[in-house]
Amino acid sequence: MYNILLGGAAGDGIETMSAIFEKMLKQSGCHLFTIRDFMSRVRGGHNFTQIRFGNQPFHAHRDTLNGIFAIDETTYLEHQSRLSYDGFILCDESLAIDDFRAIKCPLKKTAANLGNPKVINSVATGALLKLFDMPLDQAADILKASLRDDLVEVNLSAIKMGYDLLNATHHLSPVETSEQLLLSGNTAIGLGAVAAGIRFYSAYPMSPSTSLLDFFNAQSSAMAIAVEQAEDEIAAINMAIGAAYAGATAMTGTSGGGFSLMVEALGFAGIAEIPLVAVDVQRPGPATGFPTRTEQSDLKFVISASQGEFPRMVIALRDHADCFYQTARSLALAKKYQLPVILLSDQYLADSTTTVPLFDVNKIVHFDQPGPMVPATDDLPYQRYALTENGISPLAIPGKSPALVRVDSDEHDPWGQITESATIRNQMVNKRQNKLNALKEELIEPEFWGSHQCQSLLVGFGSTSGAIKEAIDILNQNENNYGALIFGDIYPLPTERLRHFAAQVVDIINVEQNATGQLASLIREEALINCDHSILKYDGRQLSVDDILNGIKNLKGGF
């Protein structure tokens, strides 16, 4: 397994180079996991992607590097301390990098000879492929799929010339990857929504959710999705609500700032019992925060967002497969229970790309809900909010039957007419809350990872999943003493497994990408269980396996 970094300034083309290089690695039989670290600017600064690859699947990044491709000296200076002793720095011969690990090549000269200085990255790609002893046979196809037609030829030549600059020094035995996808978390969310029959997506651009809007725009015609770039996030969520009322499977997406604007309408979906999915792709806040970086600090916000009380569900997405399957499930649950479901993702998951087993559409068919009911003519006038045992009222769609469908943001009676009756108010609040009883029955308990005899339990949620699992595996190599619970369904909080392990272990450590330990606080509130220690990170850079291992080392030293 190898871990390499490609770095340069914004505008240097690192992003494109990385996407092409990743595809080549995958086609050559590698699994990979790539994180993207970029600044909120279009030119200058320092951006990098970090690609971990090898012949086993990866679910997280690591800190120690085996190689760096440095477009500039900054890249070297920023990252050389993480480069292993036997690692390499591939760079142009002109860079002032004085390091015995440097492999200086005539990258610029080669590009210049080809008549296009911009193909320097392709020269470097060729050199890297050679270093890792990868074949070139897929290069032409991948370039064709990735670049403008007129750029394919020259970049292919550049890759070939780069390939001839060096000798192979690293070797990997290839594995079968033809049943693997290579995609980002946001793409996986988009595909999950498509598979679940999304017909309407509305949003206002905001990093790191924007690529979701771009995905749906690109698929709008082919996949029959109306995509609205709304005038603001308030319009975006109110549009999704309107579309859902009229029978379209609808979703909206944003980051924390936009979610803040959606809050009133979230409660509207709650009281009006509209099936709605809202994705919050988190970034560090508050306010504008760190636009292009990562955090898990909206948990307690989305759980309590909006005035008043109403049932909702929150699902934290843990990895790329979750992005697909849980998005589809969220749309189905929103319909089944007629309530808002919030998907919590974050920049790390949204922008990282990885190989993941081919998504199986058949696995989500059982999430399909029966179509909207058509009331018998003698059931009229139709009661949109009929009082039922489990709180779920049969849902009719306007225009599909003689039933007149009335929904209301005011408190209302079973027909959806505004009311101020104390009795009906109690009935309606109880009815809505009742829906949670059935929902709680089908919550998915947190995934357990590690030794069932563990004495130390890590708890986490969402995108730190991969790092936590890998850290547990490493810790258990020495003392088989560690376990982890990683929450996907997080609100309502499933507590059965948590109670089971809490009774057994000596200590519980919450691992979170935020400053205040929001999961620990939720666990305390919902299960009366205290976490004994915390490993927290909130610098906008994702917790790595190494951060967790170091955190444990520090804690255990202090025991």
Next chain:
Amino acid sequence: MNKPAFTTYDTAWCPGCGNYAILETLTGVLNQLATPPHQVVLVGGIGQAAKTNQYITANGFSGLHGRSLPAAAAIKIANNDLTVIVNTGDGDSYGEGGNHFLHNIRRNVDITHFVHDNQIYGLTKGQPSPTSDPCDPLHKAAACNMGATFNPLLVALAAGATFVARSFSGDKKHLADMMAAAIKHPGYALVDILQPCVSFNKINTFAYYKQRVKPLDDRHDPTNKLAAIEKAMEFGDTIPIGILYQQATPTYADKRPELFDNIPLADKHVPQNAIETLIKSYI
């Protein structure tokens, strides 16, 4: 078979309120349409005017204060077969919902927007709305605008609206004509309806409007935007009512024939193999 009729319920409005005439006229206009009640969605925000949809037997969507337009547009996008009509107040439409007002004009979804413009916040009991008259030291108005008065028709024209009209709740015949024409218009249609609020607006009363409103005559060419702009700027001793501007422009749906054909978007189905092909394109 007879089409089921649109009928009305008891209301929570003050006796003498201009909203009654609007409700009655709208019900009459709806009954003239070929569309049955279950194919009509009446949308509102929050306010006295916004309650209109509560009082007519049709599908009803009472949304949030200021947010009726985006919801209405999306209802129409989801099911192009529905007739979608918004009834809501001046505060709701031009104040809280000002941004949506602008951008739904640009969106040009085929919905109809009836603003019950009482030049006041009725439900919250008498605060100035964007369309309240400017403050005048001689008038002892409780509710007036310290800042400039908002001119909804002028703004609508500037934003590119393709149907811009004004009417008066006190002239039911005129109002019915405006409503029918607006519903018929393909695309976003705005009718600003002068509506006396007997409880809180003591300036812009029934008599005040009655004296001033003047139907546009035949010389007004509703396809002439400059003439429409001139008429939109008239609001004083005479207040022109009628269709100030109307133009045939492609609607939101016209521009996306692949999404808006004879099958409502909400009912469309993408075959599983197409979805699988898309997924496999990431291999």
